[in-house]
Amino acid sequence: MADQTSRHAVIIGGSLGGLFAAAALRAVGWTVDIYERSISELDSRGGGLVMQPDLLEAFQFAGIAHAPQLGVPSRDRQYLDASGAVLFRQRMPQAQTAWSVLYNTLRAGLPDGVVHSGVALSDFEQDGACIDVMLSNGQRVRADLLIGADGPYSTTRSLLLPDDFPDYAGYVAWRGLLPETAVDRTTAARLADAFTFQSGDGHQLLTYLIPGEDGSTRAGERRWNWVWYRPLAAGAPLDAALTDRHRVQRALSVPPGALSDEIGARLQADAREQLAPALAALVHATEAPFLQVIQDYRAPRLVFGRALLLGDAAFVARPHTGAGAAKAAANAVALAQRLRDPERPIDEALKQWEAVEWRNGVRLCEFGVDLGAQIMGDLSPHPAP
Numbered sequence: 001m002a003d004q005t006s007r008h009a010v011i012i013g014g015s016l017g018g019l020f021a022a023a024a025l026r027a028v029g030w031t032v033d034i035y036e037r038s039i040s041e042l043d044s045r046g047g048g049l050v051m052q053p054d055l056l057e058a059f060q061f062a063g064i065a066h067a068p069q070l071g072v073p074s075r076d077r078q079y080l081d082a083s084g085a086v087l088f089r090q091r092m093p094q095a096q097t098a099w100s101v102l103y104n105t106l107r108a109g110l111p112d113g114v115v116h117s118g119v120a121l122s123d124f125e126q127d128g129a130c131i132d133v134m135l136s137n138g139q140r141v142r143a144d145l146l147i148g149a150d151g152p153y154s155t156t157r158s159l160l161l162p163d164d165f166p167d168y169a170g171y172v173a174w175r176g177l178l179p180e181t182a183v184d185r186t187t188a189a190r191l192a193d194a195f196t197f198q199s200g201d202g203h204q205l206l207t208y209l210i211p212g213e214d215g216s217t218r219a220g221e222r223r224w225n226w227v228w229y230r231p232l233a234a235g236a237p238l239d240a241a242l243t244d245r246h247r248v249q250r251a252l253s254v255p256p257g258a259l260s261d262e263i264g265a266r267l268q269a270d271a272r273e274q275l276a277p278a279l280a281a282l283v284h285a286t287e288a289p290f291l292q293v294i295q296d297y298r299a300p301r302l303v304f305g306r307a308l309l310l311g312d313a314a315f316v317a318r319p320h321t322g323a324g325a326a327k328a329a330a331n332a333v334a335l336a337q338r339l340r341d342p343e344r345p346i347d348e349a350l351k352q353w354e355a356v357e358w359r360n361g362v363r364l365c366e367f368g369v370d371l372g373a374q375i376m377g378d379l380s381p382h383p384a385p
């Protein structure tokens with residue numbers, strides 16, 4: 001054990017899953033260290049996400065202070081057709097936030113010294129009640145628990161389940177973020193106060209407002225977030241889209257500013273041809289669209305002695321569920337609740353946590369696959385990219 005009074009967890013991955021786990025465990029008296037492979041802050045890389053109740057509950061549980069308004073409210077859901085006509089509009093109040101708002105809030109709530117950036121997991125060894133974690137900087141850290149919150153291509157998982165990988169779902173998300181003021185008045189009026197969709201012919205675009213880069217939710221300072229799900233066959237078509245402007249073939253995403261000119265121009269042309277005028281205008285006004293492949297993954301189990309998988313390392317749910325971040329938050333809070341009592345054996349607590357969280361994860365993934373089938377139609381199975 002790391003020390004006699006406080007149980008110690010090593011967390012691999014300093015994105016939302018790792019930060020939620022750290023905050024929740026600290027709230028129940030654990031000491032935590034996060035090791036994040038990326039050297040830089042991750043805050044500029046995320047897009048928009050739905051403000052699910054689990055996110056606020058996780059902040060509350062961990063006692064993390066946050067801005068009074070974390071998201072931008074939308075009053076209605078509306079569905080447009082390709083001509084721009086409103087097919088259907090109904091009241092459905094909800095709020096949307098930005099990945100960066102959650103990330104910055106969580107980072108600000110953790111004391112200095114908890115997150116060790118630029119340090120990756122290399123390996124680990126277990127001997128019953130302890131786990132020794134070997135890191136890329138040569139350090140060996142002894143802990144009571146190792147939490148693999150290192151995402152869809154988790155190193156922790158590859159050490160536990162070397163043959164397990166996410167599967168390509170057969171389609172991608174083209175995405176964009178742009179200042180609220182970057183679109184004309186007609187477009188802004190058409191999209192105001194709504195979470196807007198255009199669906200049909202095996203594709204779907206959705207858009208909503210999210211806070212500005214500085215977290216502002218004031219009118220005029222917010223950003224449009226759009227996501228356009230479109231099929232892309234594995235092999236040459238997908239490879240071409242994932243080849244960036246420097247001719248580097250990327251595995252799973254092309255970040256803002258890195259799409260090749262040819263792929264960017266084709267996206268614009270397709271938007272003009274297939275999307276409602278207001279939605280095509282959004283795509284057109286986006287300076288740096290980006291691309292992410294859609295994947296599926298379900299871990300067969302979550303707990304392996306004193307190592308466990310959490311967040312996207314455990315389950316990659318399709319983004320139609322709007323719940324990737326909320327799932328990670330709920331995983332973290334449930335774990336801390338099980339580990340709150342220092343008298344309770346850790347292994348027993350982990351077993352109970354796994355039983356519930358595994359079922360929840362499977363259900364969420366199944367829901368995501370069903371939604372994906374409704375939106376995209378029947379896409380035949382695809383090998384991993």
Ligand SMILES: Cc1cc2nc3c(=O)[nH]c(=O)nc-3n(C[C@H](O)[C@H](O)[C@H](O)COP(=O)(O)OP(=O)(O)OC[C@H]3O[C@@H](n4cnc5c(N)ncnc54)[C@H](O)[C@@H]3O)c2cc1C
Nearest residue numbers: 013015016017037045046047120121150151155311312324
């Ligand atoms: C940059 C980014 C932007 C995102 N944007 C959105 C969004 O807009 N909307 C949405 O719904 N979801 C988004 N997601 C996904 C969403 O954040 C996740 O569903 C949710 O946060 C749970 O993810 P996670 O923390 O488990 O994994 P991830 O977010 O994938 O994070 C895993 C972390 O582990 C680190 N890591 C990987 N291997 C190692 C290793 N060996 N050693 C140390 N560290 C390692 C990675 O660098 C990464 O920071 C985003 C994820 C990322 C990384």
